Amino acid sequence: MARTDGRGDDALREIRLTRGYQDWPAGSVLVEFGRTRVLCAASVQQSVPRWRAGSGLGWVTAEYAMLPSATNTRGSRESVKGRIGGRTHEISRLIGRSLRACIDLAALGENTITLDCDVIQADGGTRTAAITGAYVALADAITYLGAAKRLSDPKPLSCSIAAVSVGVVDGRVRLDLPYEEDSRAEVDMNVVATDHGTLVEVQGTGEGATFPRSTMDTMLDFAQEGCAQLTRMQADALAEPYPGELPGSKS
């Protein structure tokens, strides 16, 4: 059975990375995985949370959210509900943890980088798109901090980070699921990997089904190859000069 959009089972959707999308943050990237669009902004602050003040270490944290208008049926605002839901918490924590895997917090110095990942349009895979975009925004923010001589060590990034979803749909392992596939997947997995091919996070869930070890192994194969492709696209995007005016005047 073919995929609705005609892709091969192990093919990514069309990926776009637009740097410099906003003027104020040190890094600001619009990442698109097909119709999924996430705005990833890296804001820097010359201080760290109280619990690590004076340690000489920096901090990287993330906040994920979805615009009410991003989904097919309008979602309600978590600010209006007065509390952040479990899913939002889980994804924010995943993004922060994943990006901290590539950075030497001592080299960062006592700076905090907040990665805001706001979903402009959702069509499956928003959390993995967010991680992939957030890495590019983080890299731009590091460049900005380096130019401003605010790093303790000039090379805080030890690797690059990319992420992709994989699942079992119609009994077949498939890469990078859009909403139409994700909503009926039997198994759903998110994989975060580095440019060295090592793993950062693996989160696989049977959705009303359980899965044998062999399926697990194939899903990991697909996801690792998908991450390798995303890693190359990130490197290509970052090889371009920074678009528009440099974020050099920011505090």
Next chain:
Amino acid sequence: MARTDGRGDDALREIRLTRGYQDWPAGSVLVEFGRTRVLCAASVQQSVPRWRAGSGLGWVTAEYAMLPSATNTRGSRESVKGRIGGRTHEISRLIGRSLRACIDLAALGENTITLDCDVIQADGGTRTAAITGAYVALADAITYLGAAKRLSDPKPLSCSIAAVSVGVVDGRVRLDLPYEEDSRAEVDMNVVATDHGTLVEVQGTGEGATFPRSTMDTMLDFAQEGCAQLTRMQADALAEPYPGELPGSKS
């Protein structure tokens, strides 16, 4: 003393209205007043809040919010703080009230239109840009509802709505203040008007200063002329065919 961007005191910034910015909502407009960018989405729902069920009347409401990365210094998320601030409440109410002035709720029938105004980038005048963009999104949503035969009466819009800010800066009345002017304005006023030239809302505030009636009168003159120009731009934008696929498959 000239304005930083060289504009005349009564001139608007460059205005852009991009329809069809998102795929799912019935109307979705990115409005830009210079560097200020607000995403205005009109989502429709085939029901009304409980307190007006069975009345035959529809409802139009608005929610305004700012991305943390929209401002020069990162703002904290209201969902994380667990409560919506006074300013957000005030602006959401203003937008909803302003847009309800142009619509016949009986003609709308028992549908609810929610206008989500999310500020992507802030550079002054976000609330008036939001109102101006929300009108265009509302108009598209009404067209969508009409095509779907879901209106009680085919013409629920009685007028169009536009809004602009005006203030006193450096002792001079000036139209459409960017953040740099807004932050040091002595008087700040927001005016919402219709295409008939009548007023919907006038909110003028002395910021640490009070102002004579004559200044009030000049500010109203500038704002009414600015709204007239915005009204023409809205009409021009809406005269174009709807970009991309029609939002006809939405529930």
Next chain:
Amino acid sequence: MARTDGRGDDALREIRLTRGYQDWPAGSVLVEFGRTRVLCAASVQQSVPRWRAGSGLGWVTAEYAMLPSATNTRGSRESVKGRIGGRTHEISRLIGRSLRACIDLAALGENTITLDCDVIQADGGTRTAAITGAYVALADAITYLGAAKRLSDPKPLSCSIAAVSVGVVDGRVRLDLPYEEDSRAEVDMNVVATDHGTLVEVQGTGEGATFPRSTMDTMLDFAQEGCAQLTRMQADALAEPYPGELPGSKS
């Protein structure tokens, strides 16, 4: 068509200002506009919010609330709901902003004055009554601080502040609307003015109707004359000696 209470269109209701209503605050005024009764208390604190500590500047802020029993139909408590509504926020901010227009915060020194405006009984115009009463409470608090030698400069008040509502009812511009008129007004406006005749705030709203510039102009005329009368009553009230024991033992 005559008004229910027989007043002229440009006449105020019966106004009363009772100073020294409570024993503990530095200023405490019960203000009555007809049946509308608001208790305005000015409490002083020998410190400022953290964000302005060390600046040498004082702070004036306001909190507005309504007793559940103040309205015809009992209202629910915002403390019980666990959040402050948009209307309450909006009015609290309006009162604070309006009163800050008359005070030199450097002359106040690092003191905070909190203006609590609690509506005992509501019959329209509670926010403008609150502003009018809060000015008198503020003036008493300043006298108290002066007597206690706690001001940086002896005359921090640069003007007096009064406020009134005005609207369009039955097609006629009318001053100082009671609830019965307010609830069916086509246009509703609140005006805050100084004893110099200048304006501090103008907030006009079409309630399901829009209004021409000429109506705006007449409403401003009525409101400015109403504020001038209120200013004289405030001055008369403050010319009396402080009733009861002086609040001199307060911390």
Next chain:
Amino acid sequence: MARTDGRGDDALREIRLTRGYQDWPAGSVLVEFGRTRVLCAASVQQSVPRWRAGSGLGWVTAEYAMLPSATNTRGSRESVKGRIGGRTHEISRLIGRSLRACIDLAALGENTITLDCDVIQADGGTRTAAITGAYVALADAITYLGAAKRLSDPKPLSCSIAAVSVGVVDGRVRLDLPYEEDSRAEVDMNVVATDHGTLVEVQGTGEGATFPRSTMDTMLDFAQEGCAQLTRMQADALAEPYPGELPGSKS
């Protein structure tokens, strides 16, 4: 050692009960125990909470609160803090429970009476003053409901309710403590009693001290005599005709 205000150890402060203090609620009483002033309003609603709908029984509940300006040092608003404190909860529950002891909820019919007890000025004993005043407001609300033919049975009140504080100060048992005594009392007790001399609630607490059974017995003697006096004052107040216009037009 004599009391600051010269009273005998077993004497009440000056008590005042002002009925009809507000225009809208079915009962509205300002009760004063010396400088302690509490506004007790009884609002009626022609329905009951969901959990007792259809039972034929009515409901009586209470909400206690303190104005920020009621205390010597300004208190913060619970609506602003976003949660009701333990003390407020405890007192609201005590008032509701105490007043339910005098009413036959079947005779009340499916009506809810909410007793709002808002402290205008606090000088010790606010909860017992609130109970004493709330009984009078409740009695007026019952009269109102009876006149409106909305009771299931014409006499729902089986007794009257009064309350007073008693404590040990300077080693002596004393009745009706003002704040100056209350704040340094070794033992503090609140007693709620009926006009039949029976007890409804007894809440005695050692404040950093424990107390022998003999002290407990004397405190009960004083409190029961104090309640008997308050009961007579309530009866006298209710024997007067209702002041001002009858609350007959309320919904």
Next chain:
Amino acid sequence: MARTDGRGDDALREIRLTRGYQDWPAGSVLVEFGRTRVLCAASVQQSVPRWRAGSGLGWVTAEYAMLPSATNTRGSRESVKGRIGGRTHEISRLIGRSLRACIDLAALGENTITLDCDVIQADGGTRTAAITGAYVALADAITYLGAAKRLSDPKPLSCSIAAVSVGVVDGRVRLDLPYEEDSRAEVDMNVVATDHGTLVEVQGTGEGATFPRSTMDTMLDFAQEGCAQLTRMQADALAEPYPGELPGSKS
């Protein structure tokens, strides 16, 4: 009419006190009154709340909660509801106040002891069981602090504390009510007493009934005798050596 479990009207249920129930807290006691089981943990912290820092005084506070599965019908979690109910607040305050009656906070030094009383299974009398168990946990925590040389004075406990419920059921005064009796009691009273026979707290409530002074007197007699028995059981339990490993490695 005999009691369901055959006890005499003035007899306690079977009482058990299991020390060292948990490994980490300085004191941890499982207290059982029949089927009612409460886990009382005393955790120590080498600091005091901000409002008493530098005073040289320690602090003792308590938090009471019930597992959702502790009651016959599952209760909802207060963490999920986002607010603590009135009953929980009331009981937490009662426990803290009661235990502070037996300790010299100056002798405790600037340490905080938090008494967590978590109800594992509820069958009436959870608050009085909690107080009785919390005293034993507190005593163990004091021993631990003394061994660690962290007390300002070696004997901070001036007495022991026990508590029991008493009520009127089927017209008879009865001690230590299980849920089946408690739920239909006409009068309900909780008494906290010391090993010297003095009283700490007396909270008696008519549940839809009022009660004469003579009943009050009998209830106090029963409760004081019950507390005397509990005091002996506490002393016996504390006379045993500490079970398992000493909590000596805790911070």
Next chain:
Amino acid sequence: MARTDGRGDDALREIRLTRGYQDWPAGSVLVEFGRTRVLCAASVQQSVPRWRAGSGLGWVTAEYAMLPSATNTRGSRESVKGRIGGRTHEISRLIGRSLRACIDLAALGENTITLDCDVIQADGGTRTAAITGAYVALADAITYLGAAKRLSDPKPLSCSIAAVSVGVVDGRVRLDLPYEEDSRAEVDMNVVATDHGTLVEVQGTGEGATFPRSTMDTMLDFAQEGCAQLTRMQADALAEPYPGELPGSKS
């Protein structure tokens, strides 16, 4: 390098499953993995959440929490903080999702089973212990529902569920980490599996380190073998007759 407790790298801690720990819930199991103790209660309710009423399907959900006294340093209560943290949300969702994998919700009929997993003592691996214990509580609740003839189909459980943690500590893959190992693990993974050997959830995280595919594979091997052992212990526990009185009187 040997493990602190002398276990082999692939060995479980001592496991205990105590059924019938509480009297009221339909299933109640105390599960112990070494010093980690979690109370798992399965409460049944004869209805489903509103969003699935009338579907004929049942629902299984879980709530995880930790007693403040469960951890080495006292944790603060989420009910007191007024919001549930991200970690709690994440674990509650994981438990619910895992247990839903073994149950046919149509066979369950319109009943809700809530799995409360309250950590009494924490020493690493609380979430996997919770899942393992919750399965046994769920099985008892199903037996109870079957005996009460409240199931749509007599065999709703399609498999059994067990879970265990695995990680990389000191460069070695190790099973079932206690807190001392968990807190310094380089990689941490939780695996949920069925008695058929298939996988339900795999959540692996590099903690400041990334890991090669080969480590992933070894971790899966260890975890699958650990789950197989836990599955046998669950079966043994459930083969015993239900201890104490049957929960047959519950509503």
